[in-house]
Amino acid sequence: MKSQLSLVSVSIFAAFLLAQPAPAHAKLPFFGAGDQEMPSLAPMLENVTPAVVNISVAGSREVRQRLPGALEQFLGRGGELRQEQPFRGLGSGVIIDAKKGYVVTNHHVINEASEIQVTLKDGRSYKAKKIGEDPESDIALLQIEAEDLTQVALADSDALRVGDFTIAIGNPFGLGQTVTSGIVSALGRGGLGIEGYEDFIQTDAAINSGNSGGALVNLKGELIGINTAILGPNGGNIGIGFAIPANMMKNLVAQFIEYGEVRRGALGVRGGDLNAEIAKAMKAKTNKGGWVQEVIPGSAADKAGLKSGDIITHLNGKKIGSFTEIRAKIATLGVGKEITLGILREDKAMTVKVTLEAAEATTAEAKVLHPMLEGASLSDGKTPDGEAGVVINDVAGRSPAAALGLEKGDVIVGVSRSRVTTTKELRDILSKSSGVIALQIQRGERILYVLIR
Template sequence: MNQKFSLLSAAVLAAMLLAPASPAQASLPFFGKEEQQMPSLAPMLEQATPAVVYVSVAGSREVRQRMPEAFQYFFGQRGQGEMRREQPFRGLGSGVIIDAKKGYIVTNNHVVQDASEIQIRLKDGRTFTAKKLGSDPESDIALLQIEADNLVELPLADSDKLRVGDYAIAIGNPFGLEQTVTSGIISSLSRSGLNEGFEDFIQTDAAINSGNSGGALVNLRGELIGINTAILGPNGGNVGIGFAIPANMMKNLVEQIVEFGEIRRGSLGIRGNDVNSELTKALNLNVSRGAFVGEVLPDSAAAKSGLKSGDVIVSMNGNRIHSFNELRAKVATLGSGREAILGVLRDGKERDIKVVLQETTSGQVAATQLHPMLQGATLNNADKGVEVSSVEAESPAAQIGLRQGDIITGVNRQRVNNLAELRRLLEKRDGGVAALYIQRGNDQLYILIR
């Protein structure tokens, strides 16, 4: 037994000595004399952990409860067996600084959803109030911003180059315990089916628990490879199965929020399913993974590019596609108007097809993110400005005169073409009054907000 242990130890040491040194490891001394140190991730983590922040939120959510029969009878609401009320909440999570100059912080949408107050605490103890610039519930990403000096950001890795077996380190605040670090490996890639959104998860056995949501998954160089988002375990506890949103997907979504103020979802316009053994046998395919095209929708991006039913999509922009869900997630989060090169297997031969993605219905933006007096309105980008798609009765937005169907085309005589421009103009006003120029049917009017 001792001999086997010695041989195993020698093998592990040899592997460590012979393995190519990463930048994080290059300066690390190894086992040996007393003056030498043990191998350690500490130097890398000393650089990376200041970029991971503690997120605390507060707000209120609508709670629905069944109304007792006696109450229904008493209040004359028989048959309306539901009561609605606002319930305050508080929550904790993690976030990652991705742009130190602009103060951009990425976290999960579910961490900050419905929050009216978002506080960010840095590793050095400083605390700031954050503003939510935008979010995407379907991919569970939110972008925050703080105004602060001397921030530290995490560089992004190319998450499409990850391999099963690569080392992964999770940094976050599980159960409110600040700056906790766990390590493991990449257990699987392109996981989906956890929820109903756009999923292309990295699976890792690095311990992820409640409160890690929105934190960083990094490689041995301290580069961000994913945003921790979910765990699979009883009662929210870690069982070695955690999931992270790939850094490339997050980057695409953040770029859309910054440029447009919303997510402009990409669409290919196909229906299909995964390539499996039955399909491979029936169609005599020479691949075992990919996205099978069962139908190409008329006038879609796929139809315009020349895709055909029966094609098998095996790659996108040079990266292998393993399933239809993976293709769906990558297309949706790449964004409309973007160009993609699809590797397509047709008649036993692989070819490249260039496609320009079209836009699907994108997520709406709550106007309270832009200005408190717009609370209760929901906004969408329109052809000639920003459309008010809904207004809650008796809300601040309704009280200042906004109506469903209004188009905001300007602020203080400056043209507004999209949500991003509306946000920038409202931020530049430095207090005082902002005059919203409104197109309402054939009428034009101003609405003032303070």
């Protein structure tokens, strides 16, 4: 994650909202104050706010400290002392099914927590259990056993437009439930390095710590997104916040409920964002969309007839602005889903139906790849500079991987001068390698090599 990004959620823009007329499709209710009528969101919020909860968590996580040189060789842990340290945290959540007690929040709110407590607006408090979680999209599903719950209705987040009003509800700084407002500043934001799959709603509303996992709703009180992140120096608000679209969340939750995990669908293409330079080279009449550079043989895209050079402009009838947006939307759809892609091929508009196939596993225990990597957990990810690589999520103490000097947060970007961007590529290269193997590691801003024998 870039240093300017911190995982938090949303706040105030009410003065502007009250000063502007509501759009025709979403009129504000008016209530009399003597002879003067004033707009108010209060009636809508009275129905919605009981569906937004406060979440408190507790647990322990491994903390590393550098050791004095005299102890480094004796302990054999790469010069680090590792110990479990308790932690506590606060966040927000949204009830999406009152009968079953399902609560949606961010994965980072409940990550590594052994105790999760959900507190309702009326003060009732319940222990929650995890039903499913997905670090790559930062969504988690909890369940509580309670009566008389209120759920929030889900909107079609694909129907959002820049300029639509938004209302945020959450628990900033642990103050208790807080309601704030803003507008949609942009749609389909990605490439920020916050999460593995990014297709954010951007809002100008203020975002503060503790709002993560809270609700972003429209003027009808329908859920349009789950507040999750902020762009700002030192974690402070500068009016650029992000929410995960409700449709993306809904697709993931359906898989949590059915399978207990995410079973991603895969299209089977490699590509990039279309820009003016590429559009000129390809003689395309559009500057937006996803440019297909390669179709993987035998993939769902290959079977459906997609070709290198195609420009993807629509997904299920909705416009697509970038390849990043396509990647995020596809990744949240399950295996076997049929989608319709609108494409430009030599400036001829076409539609193609594709049935998504199972995605390659993106997470692996490193011992499967090489015995000397035992103790490390790997996943596809990015370097601090935004380049693709294989991230080391964890390294067990006194393991072969720890003895090599590998650390949590390292990113493997190469093997013996061969570039590596995914766990699959790493697996393929290591399976064909013998003798001494040099892993190229990016650690923060430094590049170093680790030798495997």
